[in-house]
Amino acid sequence: MKKCTFCIKEAIYFRPYSGESFCRKCYIKSIEKNVTHTITKYRMFTPNDRVAIAVSGGKDSLSLLCILNKIEKKFPKSEVIAITIDEGISNYRSEAIKLADEQCQTFGIEHHTYSFKELYGYNLDEIVKASESGGKLTSCSYCGILRRKALNLIAKKVNASKLATGHNLDDEVQSMVMNLLRGDIDQMRRIGSVLEGKKNRFVEKVKPLCHLPEKDVALYAYLKKVRFQSISCPYMETSMRSDVRQFLNDLETKHAGIKFNIFQTFKKIKDKLGNEERKKNIKNCVICYEPTSGKICRSCNILSSLGLELQKPKLL
Structure with missing residues (x-):
C-alpha cells in the first residue's frame, strides 16, 4: 500500500493530476490550504468583511461553509452568514434546505432562506411549465438567471460585503467551454474568481473553490463527514452543461x-x-428597479417572454 507523500501514514487517495498520495489528515489539510491560497491570490476578502455564503445544501457549498467558518475564526472582526434560495423544485429542494439549516445551526451561523415564490411570485416548476408552450431557454438557464438575481438581492438585504459561492473548477471550466461554443463574448468576460461589485449595485462575488476539481471537493466532504444532498436536480439532464461535463470528464481521465x-x-x-463590460452604463430596470445595462433586466425579460405577470421582488 502506498504511503502518504507528506507523512509516513498509509495513503487513502492518489491524486492523478498532481501525482501525490494522501492520508486522511494530509488530504483535508491540502484542500483547506488550496482554498486559503486561492483567497490570498485573488484578494477575495478583507479582515472586516461580512461574507454571505450561498448554501444550496450540496457538497460544494457545505464544504465551503466548513472551510470559511474555520478561516473566519482567525479574523474576529469578520463575519460569515449563509443564504439559501428555495427555487421550488418538487421532491428535491426540501431535503437540501434542511441539510443546509442543520449545518448552519451546528456552526452557529446566521441563516437566511428565501424562495423564488417570495421574490418573483412563481416557483421554478411553474416557470418551467410556462416555458413548455414556447420558451426558448432550458430550465437550467431560467433557474440560473433568477438565482443570480436572487442571491444579489438577499446579499444586499443582509448587508453582506461579499457573496461567496461554491463554484468549483469543473463548474468554471464547463461555463467557459459553453460560452465558447455559444460564441458568447460578454458572458466570457463575466466569468472569474472574483466578480467586482458596481457602486453598491451588485455585491462582489467570490469563488474560493475555483481551483478545486469537483471530485476533490466531494472527497473532502466525505472525509469531513459533511451531510449533503447527493441526488441530482431533476432538471439537470435537460441542459447543454450535462454534455459538456461528460466531454470534459472524458478528457480529464x-x-x-x-x-x-x-x-x-x-x-x-x-x-x-x-x-468593456465594466464600461456599460448601469440603470434601473423599469419593472423591478434592480440594476441592469438595458431597459429591462434579464430576469424580468424572461418572465415576461413566458407571459407571466411581472412584479417588483417582494423582498424589497
Missing part, C-alpha cells in the same frame, strides 16, 4: 490536469478581452 489548463487559458483570454 485521458489527460490528467487538462481542466486546470483550460481554466488558466481562459483566464488569459479574459484578460485580453479587456474591460
Whole structure:
C-alpha cells in the first residue's frame, strides 16, 4: 500500500493530476490550504468583511461553509452568514434546505432562506411549465438567471460585503467551454474568481473553490463527514452543461490536469478581452428597479417572454 507523500501514514487517495498520495489528515489539510491560497491570490476578502455564503445544501457549498467558518475564526472582526434560495423544485429542494439549516445551526451561523415564490411570485416548476408552450431557454438557464438575481438581492438585504459561492473548477471550466461554443463574448468576460461589485449595485462575488476539481471537493466532504444532498436536480439532464461535463470528464481521465489548463487559458483570454463590460452604463430596470445595462433586466425579460405577470421582488 502506498504511503502518504507528506507523512509516513498509509495513503487513502492518489491524486492523478498532481501525482501525490494522501492520508486522511494530509488530504483535508491540502484542500483547506488550496482554498486559503486561492483567497490570498485573488484578494477575495478583507479582515472586516461580512461574507454571505450561498448554501444550496450540496457538497460544494457545505464544504465551503466548513472551510470559511474555520478561516473566519482567525479574523474576529469578520463575519460569515449563509443564504439559501428555495427555487421550488418538487421532491428535491426540501431535503437540501434542511441539510443546509442543520449545518448552519451546528456552526452557529446566521441563516437566511428565501424562495423564488417570495421574490418573483412563481416557483421554478411553474416557470418551467410556462416555458413548455414556447420558451426558448432550458430550465437550467431560467433557474440560473433568477438565482443570480436572487442571491444579489438577499446579499444586499443582509448587508453582506461579499457573496461567496461554491463554484468549483469543473463548474468554471464547463461555463467557459459553453460560452465558447455559444460564441458568447460578454458572458466570457463575466466569468472569474472574483466578480467586482458596481457602486453598491451588485455585491462582489467570490469563488474560493475555483481551483478545486469537483471530485476533490466531494472527497473532502466525505472525509469531513459533511451531510449533503447527493441526488441530482431533476432538471439537470435537460441542459447543454450535462454534455459538456461528460466531454470534459472524458478528457480529464485521458489527460490528467487538462481542466486546470483550460481554466488558466481562459483566464488569459479574459484578460485580453479587456474591460468593456465594466464600461456599460448601469440603470434601473423599469419593472423591478434592480440594476441592469438595458431597459429591462434579464430576469424580468424572461418572465415576461413566458407571459407571466411581472412584479417588483417582494423582498424589497
